Amino acid sequence: MDSMNAVKAAIILVCTATCGAMPTSSPRQENLSKAQNYLSQFFSEVGVASPSSVVRSSLDSFNDTLRKMQEFFGLEVTGQLDSNTLEVMARPRCGFNDMARYGHFDGRPKWNKGVITYRITDYTPDMSQSDVDSTIAKAFKLYSNIIPLDFQQSDSETADIMIKFKSGDHGDFAPFDGQDGVLAHAFSPGESNGGDAHFDEDENWTLASEGANLFLVAAHEFGHALGLVHSQDETALMFPTYKYVDTDGYTLPDDDREGVQALYGVRSDILPKPQPEPTSGPPLDRCNRDLVFDAVTTIGGKLFFFKDGYFWRKGGRWEGITRHKIQSVWPGIRKVDAAYENKKRNTVIFFEGNQYWQFRGKTVLPDYPKRLSDFGFPSSVTKVDAAVHVSSISRTLLFVNNKYWSYNEGRRRMDRGYPKFIHRHLPGIGHRVDAAFENRGQLYFSSGSRQTEYHYQRRRALHTLMNYLWLGC
Incomplete structure (x- = not known):
């Protein structure tokens, strides 16, 4: 027995x-x-x-x-x-x-x-x-x-x-x-x-x-x-x-x-296969030491880096890094200000200007786009700078100027007591965040061409990196 x-x-x-x-x-x-x-x-x-x-x-x-x-x-x-x-x-x-x-x-x-x-x-x-x-x-x-x-x-x-x-x-x-x-x-x-x-x-x-x-x-x-x-x-x-x-x-x-x-x-x-990279379009040098990301997120275990209407997709060791136009995969999205993946609902949320979308695969969900106020932001917020889902606490951090909000994914509403000042409550990453993402349990906050690897539970910066190093440079 x-x-x-x-x-x-x-x-x-x-x-x-x-x-x-x-x-x-x-x-x-x-x-x-x-x-x-x-x-x-x-x-x-x-x-x-x-x-x-x-x-x-x-x-x-x-x-x-x-x-x-x-x-x-x-x-x-x-x-x-x-x-x-x-x-x-x-x-x-x-x-x-x-x-x-x-x-x-x-x-x-x-x-x-x-x-x-x-x-x-x-x-x-x-x-x-x-x-x-x-x-x-x-x-x-x-x-x-x-x-x-x-x-x-x-x-x-x-x-x-x-x-x-x-x-x-x-x-x-x-x-x-x-x-x-x-x-x-x-x-x-x-x-x-x-x-x-x-x-x-x-x-x-x-x-x-x-x-x-x-x-x-x-x-x-x-x-x-x-x-x-x-x-x-x-x-x-x-x-x-x-x-x-x-x-x-x-x-x-x-x-x-x-x-x-x-x-x-x-x-x-x-994942849906992106369309082949266009032969024309603005030159984007992924190995430029001054590269600034518009947004970064993981989708299906792969990293997506967004810049000026395009994205680089970083797959496994044998897949390499490819560049594609955003609208070739997610119709209606011209430029991504911030993005994050909700793995439990199998959706990706994109922020552009004063609106946001939810996609499942290549399909936008009904009734989207919606205004930022529907997400829980005050009317004074007209653009989100960065977003990252912290899986260990089931919260999404959303950055606007020098402050950030915490969004409860289970209750689908903002947590009380926010916004908070970035430099006070996330010490070590500066005053503003341009892009943020989670990878292998650590958070990464980009500001300009540099980013900080961050231990969220300890509220401690671990390393400083250059953005372009993620792109095989």
Whole structure:
């Protein structure tokens, strides 16, 4: 049973206050018992290639293992069972053991075919069959959008991934434990039950924030079914604790994308292909030491540098750097003052003058462009100088003259207390920002031909760079 459970990947809801009060006789002893079970299940040393390879270590003391858990979750490493540690242990989570950053199963098992079939053999009565079908397909599409795999629903008994909703003992030596316990589990890629995903029928399956959101749970489990284990990145879908997020326009976070692409490669048609670079037009020397960017943003993992109605697109090592006219990709946009990508909604926001647009791919969304006042700016703001989305806090910073605003993407409104002066609250980057972007967890603020690499959480400048160095010069 322990071996099977170590290979299974499951979302666990640990009993919280809603389960009722603890017995008054020995709450400390009960907390200690729960902590021992938690550490044994999630932080013992395991091999994960197959059930026969699982070996649990009994050498670590309780305090040493507790320190390991506290370090993993960014807690104060005390080796003591304090209230913060207990709170983290009580969060909803997956039942697989914990890793650091994105990770793969031992031996890096993966699917060695271009089309993966799946079959849903048993449905939940909580949702219509068509809603289940569309939600499962949507969860698979998170991955097929970015890796060269396609997923096809099938009625065949030999489908690669078998999916079912069952309660209690359902034939795989890992019985479900009733409502508010294990939500689901899945196997790593392989023969027989490899990739199969099971969902606990005792849960209340929904498409909302209440109950168990099928899309989020399924997307997490399919990550395991494709070969991903857990990540230490709190923003990752494969982070061990389960948390509801807005699923409207949801796309895979960077850590999950990098992990699955490390196994399968990058799908070649993620972004619309720009038109060939025009042979005429104003000369733009990307290697000019005095180069000043109008705007910079990441889109689909690539960097876009905007200047005078054109942009340079910086792809992977083998793609090089190409120049294109903005209107050849995003019709209606003549010049970009500021831009940023909203990965969760799969959109890019462009600011030009006193208006802004939202695009999905090459298509502008309905009712755009809109005026800056609709974004939340006062009427006195007629142009945005720069914008950057800070993924770690789900906020977008927007720069106007010597001040900046903070926009809450979840609530779709400006945060209170803004604008603030740039030089006071972002010390080290000067008084104005011409362009800003995030790359590999760091922020970059350009002012004139120079830019500052910046650690946002510490509010500290790290390095000073020249703009042109990003463009292969």
